Structure formats: structure tokens, C-alpha cells
Amino acid sequence: MKFIDTHAHLYSSDFDNDRNDMIQRAITQDVALMLLPNIDKESVPLLKKTLKTYPKHTKAAMGLHPTSVADDFENVLQNLYQELLNEDYVAIGEIGIDLYWDKSKQAEQTEAFKIQIGWAKQHHLPIIIHSRDSFDEIFAVMDELWSPDLRGVFHCFSGTKSQADKITRTLQRQAQRECIYPHCSPTLGRFTPL
Numbered sequence: 697m698k699f700i701d702t703h704a705h706l707y708s709s710d711f712d713n714d715r716n717d718m719i720q721r722a723i724t725q726d727v728a729l730m731l732l733p734n735i736d737k738e739s740v741p742l743l744k745k746t747l748k749t750y751p752k753h754t755k756a757a758m759g760l761h762p763t764s765v766a767d768d769f770e771n772v773l774q775n776l777y778q779e780l781l782n783e784d785y786v787a788i789g790e791i792g793i794d795l796y797w798d799k800s801k802q803a804e805q806t807e808a809f810k811i812q813i814g815w816a817k818q819h820h821l822p823i824i825i826h827s828r829d830s831f832d833e834i835f836a837v838m839d840e841l842w843s844p845d846l847r848g849v850f851h852c853f854s855g856t857k858s859q860a861d862k863i864t865r866t867l868q869r870q871a872q873r874e875c876i877y878p879h880c881s882p883t884l885g886r887f888t889p890l
């Protein structure tokens with residue numbers, strides 16, 4: 697069986713010393729494709745470098761991560777949108793709302809999330825959602841902007857079964873199970889279709 701890793705920031709400088717080894721190990725373990733979600737303006741050249749070094753095994757998503765949303769987010773989004781047009785990106789991400797670290801930018805994060813869902817609709821691309829302490833806020837936006845062709849994965853999900861059900865109903869049953877946080881129910885994965 698071949699696997700696709702839908703979320704790997706392999707381009708991060710944290711991996712400068714062992715990136716190649718890591719990617720080769722993944723390929724050996726039947727990971728056919730690794731999807732690189734963008735974070736901010738600064739990460740774009742790093743992402744593109746990794747994409748060009750491993751063209752057979754990586755694809756990339758373009759977007760502004762919620763924890764990188766600052767006062768200048770509209771300018772940054774304009775920049776990233778140009779980048780979206782330049783390359784063959786396969787998704788919009790990662791995008792969403794994160795109220796775990798800082799609640800002061802909730803309005804800006806929400807606006808950035810909405811704008812980027814608009815990109816996904818316009819270009820018929822799936823979205824990679826980052827949600828942390830923000831399920832209701834994310835779904836207020838999703839309910840407002842939902843359309844039948846909106847697809848994607850939830851990354852960083854730490855909610856309940858009923859919330860997971862809502863995700864799978866909304867995102868055409870393409871929710872990704874990703875239980876990496878300590879308060880995520882270990883049994884939740886059983887209920888989420890891959």
C-alpha cells in the first residue's frame with residue numbers, strides 16, 4: 697500500500713541536517729507523496745527549494761498559517777496569492793484559526809481564513825485547516841462559506857466525536873484523522889473515515 701503524507705513541513709530549516717535522510721526513509725516506507733503546507737512569506741522560498749529538489753515525491757499547498765496572521769496580513773495575502781498563481785499548488789493551506797497561543801488576532805485570523813477559502817473556491821482546490829481551540833469559530837466561517845465543492849483536511853484536530861462528525865459531513869468525508877495532541881481521544885480515529 698502506498699501512503700500520502702498530507703502535512704509535512706519538511707522544508708523547515710530545523711531539518712537542514714537530515715532532510716534528505718528523512719525523505720529517503722519515508723520513500724522506503726512506501727510514502728509516495730509528501731504534501732508541504734506553507735506557513736508565511738518567509739517560508740515560501742524554503743518550500744519551493746524542497747519542492748524542486750524532490751519533484752517526484754513532494755507537492756505543496758499555498759496559504760498563510762493562522763499563527764502568522766499579523767496586522768499586515770492583507771499585504772502578505774496579496775503576496776501569497778501571486779505565488780499561488782506562479783506554481784502548481786495542489787491545495788490552499790495551511791489556513792484556519794488558532795486561539796491557543798494568542799486570542800488578540802482572532803478577527804484578523806478569521807478574515808484571512810475567509811479570504812483563503814475564497815481562493816480555494818476560485819481555483820477548485822482543497823483546503824488544509826489548522827484548528828486549535830477554535831472549533832466553533834472555524835465552523836462559524838465554514839457554515840457561512842460552505843459550498844458543495846469545498847473539500848479538505850482538518851489538521852491539528854483535538855475535538856470530540858460529534859465535532860468530527862460535523863467535519864466529515866461538511867468536508868465530503870475527507871477529514872483526516874490526526875491525533876497528535878494529548879487531549880485528543882485515542883478512540884476518535886475509529887470514527888473518522890480516511
Ligand SMILES: [Zn+2]
Pocket residue numbers: 703705733790851
Ligand atoms: Zn502545519
